[in-house]
Amino acid sequence: MQHVGWSHQAKTPGRVTVYPDGCRDVIVVEAPGEAPHLLFSDWDDRPRVVDVVAGVRMTGFRLRPGLTLSPDALAELAGEEAHTAAFLGDRLNPADEMAEIVDLLAGSALPLIRIARRAGVSPRTLQRRFHEKRLPVPDFWRRLGRARRAAAALSDDMPLAAIAASLGYSDQAHMTRDCLRWFGQSPARLRRDEAARAILAQPGLGNWAGVQISMR
Secondary structure (H helix, E strand, C coil): CCEEEEEEECCCCEEEEECCCCCCEEEEEECCCCCCEEEECCCCCCCEEEEECCCCEEEEEEECCCCCCCHHHHHHHCCCHHHHHHHHHHHCCCCCHHHHHHHHHHHCCCCHHHHHHHCCCCHHHHHHHHHHCCCCCHHHHHHHHHHHHHHHHCCCCCCHHHHHHHCCCCCHHHHHHHHHHHHCCCHHHHHHCHHHHHHHCCCCCCCCCCCCCCCC
């Protein structure tokens, strides 16, 4: 599955926190009395707060980590928002090589040289491919993927030091710095924040699945 869907309509004004998930979202925004328009999210590298306007409906299509759309494709989609799902089905390659490399970077402890070797190129060439595809550098995917795996492990009772060791952090303090950097909370606080962990458990980097995202 190359994208998953979600929708949200706020009955009252509010604010929501968006956490880095390694994905870009094509979002169709429908405000009362206005024509639909498109937003295309960026790859977040830290938490951000979004103001939600009452009555506005958002229908989102979260792209698989490592996939993106060109400005020309987005321009072509403008005015055809009702057909976004079919458009993405035609444009997104189910065997995209970069998405597969991103999966490796996010989900394993393999060094970059071994991942590049699997792709049949040198590390420098792999770095250049990420640049040419307008993708964040490989280290972005490695660090975010490990932080998201740490957040997922907080749902059980494993000691924080053991989680850090299992994921290759040099120590618990290193894992804490990563969680603060990506999610704005320490692992201990994230463990108590069920709402944040539920958002981090949605399909994204390291836990991609072709299922509809439930928005509450």
